[in-house]
Amino acid sequence: MLGGAQRYMQNNNRSINSCASAAHKKGSSAPAPADVRRSHTAGGDLQAAPSRDTRRLFFQNVLPAMLAFAFSGVYAIVDGLFIGQNVGDIGLAAINVAYPITAFIQAVGTGVGMGGAIWVSTAMGQKDTAAQRRYLGGALQLLLVCCAAVTALTSLLAVPLLQMFGASGSMLALAQQYIRVIALGASFQLLATGMVPLCRCFNGAGVAMGAMIAGFLTNTVLDWLFVSVYSWGMTGAAVATVLGQGVTVLPCLWHLARKKALKALAVRPQPGAVWLRLGHVGLSPFGLTMSPNIVIIMNRAALHYGGSEAVACYAVVSYVACVVQLLLQGIGDGCQPLISRSSGAGDHHSVVSLRGMAYCFSCLVAVLGALAVFLLRRQLPALFGVSGGLAPQVASVLSVFCLGFLPMALLRVSTSYFYAVQQNRSAYLLIYSEPVLLALLAGLLLPGLLGLGLTGVWWSIPAEQLLLAALGLWLVYRRQITPS
Secondary structure, three states: OOHHHHHHHHHHHHHHHHHHHOOOOOOOOOOOOHHHHHHHHHOOOOOOOOOOOHHHHHHHHHHEEEEEEEEHHHHHHHHHHHHHOOOHHHHHHHHHHHHHHHHHHHHHHHHHHHHHHHHHHHHHOOOOHHHHHHHHHHHHHHHHHHHHHHHHHHHHHHHHHHHHHOOOHHHHHHHHHHHHHHHHHHHHHHHHHHHHHHHHHOOOHHHHHHHHHHHHHHHHHHHHHHHHOOOHHHHHHHHHHHHHHHHHHHHHHHHHHHHHHHHHHOOOHHHHHHHHHHHHHHHHHHHHHHHHHHHHHHHHHHHHHHHHHHHHHHHHHHHHHOOOOHHHHHHOOOOOOOHHHHHHHHHHHHHHHHHHHHHHHHHHHHHHHHHHHHHHHHHHHHOOOOOOHHHHHHHHHHHHHHHHOOOOOHHHHHHHHHHHHOHHHHHHHHHHHHHHHHHHHHHHHHHHHOOOOOHHHHHHHHHHHHEEEHHHHHHHHHHHHOOO
């Protein structure tokens, strides 16, 4: 087994670094300067024909990453399924209001893990073993620091945050029950989401997928046991989620230990150098993971124009849309180690080929996802125990959201590409303009100034995705003609 993994890594490195080795065959073994490498990956053609090896590596990394991301999002959806069937619409609304806190915990872990994965992959492409060990150790150390800090913060600030998100009365009481347990188990979620991208750096895409599946199955069985059988309600759903994330951590620890990666924990901590660099790059995947927290904006707009029923409606819609969104994010992040390693090696052809494949495949997944959701739009509300009067509204809103899946695919790949090659300013622009633009569209322009009311709130999501997808493609095109 270990010999097969080593042979795969050798073949992987030979394929990814083919152009770089040709560039250095005159005798220089030093990697190209950072500015030269970045100009290479920024410029060139928008499309390049991928080789057979590139296609094989792409799907070997992307398909497991897609499933891993999907299962990470299904945790909250499974909670919603059991809560909707056993607690009702008010329970669905409560878990949706509490979701931003859960997403914040996962985003911190993802930001640190992806920041480490990008630097480690780049160092692998440069064949810089010392830098690889330095950044891997820094990422693992920072994860442990974040475990303590995030647990304390979420435990102290949970109630004020829930009130700020619009929870009150019985909705607030139920949300408190859920988030109290989530905050206490924050370390499991941080380690799970942080170690998965690090595993992918060490040819562990399959391990990461298996870890997520194991956690998902654990969460599902325990949700059934705690919520449906023992009637523990919101507390039972939260306990099931935390224990499921704990199960996810175990295969990741095993894989990193098998690759001797955990020895990097012994490196001297460098908060002023390594940790800051990890944070600088990790801000992009952090923001991307936090993007589902547009539920805060949407919840407020839906509550204002449609009341608590509209909030419950959006809870179901956001759960369904989140699965497609995470599949698309899995495509971008799944090819991140390959793009970062190719960028570090100066292999521009592989970078462009991988990016083009990511665009094409993500568009295909988006179209298939939109068709599936549209065809099942009347059956999906029943899975969440939605009341009969609310089900038609959920089906109608799902039809609107399907229109945003294709631009979402383009946006997610553009964003992942930019932070994979450390074009951080472009990634920041795409990620952090999303909530600002949505706040304008959902909170002011469409429902208010244009007089569309609640209908305008629903249409703000596909409109925002379309505008940002166009911006992302323009930024990619601009990099082609004016490399920096």
